[in-house]
Structures are given as C-alpha cells and as structure tokens.
Amino acid sequence: MKRNSTLFSIVLTVLLTLFIIHPEVYSQENAAAQTLTKEQLALKKLEDNVQKNQNKVDKLTAKLAESDSLINAGNELDQEANTNLETLEKEYAAYTKEMSAQMKNLEKSKKKQSDEEIKTIDKEMKALEKEYNTGVKDFEKKIAAENKKMITAENMVKKGIEKEKLNKPLLKDAQKALEEAKLKLEEYENQ
Numbered sequence: 001m002k003r004n005s006t007l008f009s010i011v012l013t014v015l016l017t018l019f020i021i022h023p024e025v026y027s028q029e030n031a032a033a034q035t036l037t038k039e040q041l042a043l044k045k046l047e048d049n050v051q052k053n054q055n056k057v058d059k060l061t062a063k064l065a066e067s068d069s070l071i072n073a074g075n076e077l078d079q080e081a082n083t084n085l086e087t088l089e090k091e092y093a094a095y096t097k098e099m100s101a102q103m104k105n106l107e108k109s110k111k112k113q114s115d116e117e118i119k120t121i122d123k124e125m126k127a128l129e130k131e132y133n134t135g136v137k138d139f140e141k142k143i144a145a146e147n148k149k150m151i152t153a154e155n156m157v158k159k160g161i162e163k164e165k166l167n168k169p170l171l172k173d174a175q176k177a178l179e180e181a182k183l184k185l186e187e188y189e190n191q
Helices: 002-021 028-034 038-110 115-189
Strands: none
Touching: 038 115
8 A cells, every 4th residue: 555655656756756847848828829820819819700700600501401301291291181081071071871770771671570679679770879979989089180280280380480480590690701701801811
C-alpha cells in the first residue's frame, strides 16, 4: 500500500511540474486562436455564417419534407378509409338483404303450420333478429372506426399544410440569407 501511495505522489509531482514549467503545452489552442490575423478571423466569421445559414436551410428543408410526408400519409389514410367504407356499405347491404330474405322465408313458412310449429318458427325468427342486430352493431363499429380514421387523416393533412405554410416563407428567407452569406464570402475571397 505504501508503494502505491509513493508511486501516486511521484506521478502527481511530475504532472504539477509539467503544468508549472510548460504551461504553453496545455494552452496551444488559445495560442493558435490568438495568432490568427484579422483577415483570417474575418474569413472564419464569413465561413461560419455560411455554415450557420446552410444548417438553417437544411433544418427547414427537413421540416418541409416532414410536412409533405404528413400530408401524403393523411391522403393515403383517407383513401384507405374511403375504400373500406365503400366495401363495408356493400357488405352491409348484402347482409341486410340476406337477413330480410331469411325473415321472409320464415314468415311464409308460418302460414300453413300448426300452433306448435309456429312457436318454433317464432323462436327462430327471434334468434335471427338477434343475430341481425348483433351484425348491425358490428357493422356500425367498423364504420365508426373508418370514420375516425378519416378524421385522423383530415387532421394529419391540416397539420401538414399548416407546417408547410409556416416553413415555406422561413425557408425562402433562409435560402436568401445563405446566398447573401455565400456572396459575401466569395467577394471577400476574391479581394
């Protein structure tokens, strides 16, 4: 243990000595920054300005791409919901027609039957009516889900359009600022 503390003391002493004797070793960055001429500083400032404006243009371009994809996704979702609704309406019409035909058949079969058979047919009609009502509820749930999907799609498109309206003028301004910064840099370099 004593050997470890002695080794540590030696390393610490060497490091402190380096800091005290050769402080310029650790401050090379500051020395390099101080040795830049006014022309180099001006050039660096112009280059930094170009880079800052380029970053801004890139960021706004990404936001516009995001708003475009939001609009496209909303439109696709709306088309899907409309297609599903059309399919559901056709299925619902076919289901209603089939159930009505079954009810009519049961009603016709009731006419020439005994009282006991009529009671059996009435039970079948009640069961068929219950099945029909359950089926109608299922269709209503599916239709409600597609309507909700359409509302979601509409909101996505609206949000995308709002973002697009917000970011397009900002992008134009940023592109203009970038062109001006590039022009200033080019003029400075050509002096």
